[in-house]
Amino acid sequence: MGAGVAVIRAEGLCKSYAGQLAVDGVSFGVLGAEVFVILGSSGCGKTTLLRMLAGFETPDAGAIYLDGVDITAMPPYERPVNMMFQSYALFPHMSVEENVGYGLRKDGVPRAEIRSRVQEMLQLVQLTGYERRKPEQLSGGQRQRVALARALVKRPRVLLLDEPLAALDKKLREQTQFELTNLQYQLGTSFVVVTHDQEEAMTLASRIAVMDKGRFLQVAAPQEIYEYPCSRFVAEFVGTANIFAGKVEDASGQLTAIRAEGVEPVLFAAPAQGTVCGESVWLAVRPEKIQLAKTAPDARDGLCVLEGVVQDLAYYGGRSVYRVRLPQGQTVLVSAQNRLRSASRHLEWDESVFLYWEAASGVVLTR
Numbered sequence: 001m002g003a004g005v006a007v008i009r010a011e012g013l014c015k016s017y018a019g020q021l022a023v024d025g026v027s028f029g030v031l032g033a034e035v036f037v038i039l040g041s042s043g044c045g046k047t048t049l050l051r052m053l054a055g056f057e058t059p060d061a062g063a064i065y066l067d068g069v070d071i072t073a074m075p076p077y078e079r080p081v082n083m084m085f086q087s088y089a090l091f092p093h094m095s096v097e098e099n100v101g102y103g104l105r106k107d108g109v110p111r112a113e114i115r116s117r118v119q120e121m122l123q124l125v126q127l128t129g130y131e132r133r134k135p136e137q138l139s140g141g142q143r144q145r146v147a148l149a150r151a152l153v154k155r156p157r158v159l160l161l162d163e164p165l166a167a168l169d170k171k172l173r174e175q176t177q178f179e180l181t182n183l184q185y186q187l188g189t190s191f192v193v194v195t196h197d198q199e200e201a202m203t204l205a206s207r208i209a210v211m212d213k214g215r216f217l218q219v220a221a222p223q224e225i226y227e228y229p230c231s232r233f234v235a236e237f238v239g240t241a242n243i244f245a246g247k248v249e250d251a252s253g254q255l256t257a258i259r260a261e262g263v264e265p266v267l268f269a270a271p272a273q274g275t276v277c278g279e280s281v282w283l284a285v286r287p288e289k290i291q292l293a294k295t296a297p298d299a300r301d302g303l304c305v306l307e308g309v310v311q312d313l314a315y316y317g318g319r320s321v322y323r324v325r326l327p328q329g330q331t332v333l334v335s336a337q338n339r340l341r342s343a344s345r346h347l348e349w350d351e352s353v354f355l356y357w358e359a360a361s362g363v364v365l366t367r
Helices: 046-054 096-106 111-124 140-152 170-187 198-204 222-227 232-237
Strands: 006-017 020-031 035-039 061-066 081-084 158-162 190-195 207-212 215-220 242-250 256-260 267-269 280-285 291-293 303-315 319-325 331-337 352-358 362-365
Touching (some): 006 190, 035 046, 035 198, 046 158, 046 190, 232 362
Parallel strands (some): 035 190
Antiparallel strands (some): 242 256, 291 352, 303 319
16 A cells, blocks of 8 residues: 555544543544654543554544554454553563564464564564563663564554653653654554654654644644644644734735734734734744844844843753843743854843844744
8 A cells, every 4th residue: 555545544533531522523544654643741632542543442433444444343453553552561471582472472373483573573673682581681772672573573554652752761762763763664664653742753753643632733744833833732832932922913015014912023924824904813933043142133124123131041052042031021932052162151141132033934823
């Protein structure tokens, strides 16, 4: 089946618990060889949705199709779908190779084939030589790879992963993200990943579905989600954004002029389709789009310029983050790359600065 055809598809899935709606009419399709990431905070319904795809939960309404076949009522053990749990759920009394081959043994696969497929999978996850070890003799990252190998050895059409890297420390998690992406690319298996970690979602995903209160708010490639959020919630949930509330003052030209509350002067943004004068909107500007200077930049069309005072600053090695207080009291977050090697700070606390960004860097949001 081609990469442009949906391998697994959900239509109008709903699920309630004790009268509380956990998943509210969700529809989507996962393409062949795609990493589809469902991103949301705790309690938004993402794990419930994943469990319905796996067959561990039955939808109250809606349907699930795998390769065009309705599998909504099919039990988990009959679905060509595997799920990797956050806890990994390895058998402590079994060796690595026994854990990986467990599902094949249960399916009655011949021993020679089990041995061959287990070895192939251990080689893919870089665990050759660890066959005889027990889970307690492995690091967290190695246990994660054993669980992944066990889930993949049965060659599922779709692999479901529930917070797969949550148990790893930050550095190992970042390394494993790339390993997981490379493995998925080699195998060509469709992955559906549930996570609350924005960076993890951005690194792994072919497409991201931002979920809140049981619904998908936006489904798009990571770059589109970040650069062109569809709502204030998405802009603030994925990454960090400075939000200026205001009204459209002029929408007739090549730029949209916005009179932001408590901010002077007027701010500009690229034309926003459908906006009209007087409409209440939000202008979202990412911290890294804003530049800081001790002197005012040269005035030009489409340049937004504000004055403020450095209220807080934090040095992170490769970048510095500044909180700049505007005269009207609003605080603007600015992220600046530390391009030059220096042991001294470019700016200090309570120093007056100019903030400026191009109009095209801001996004006008109407909801």
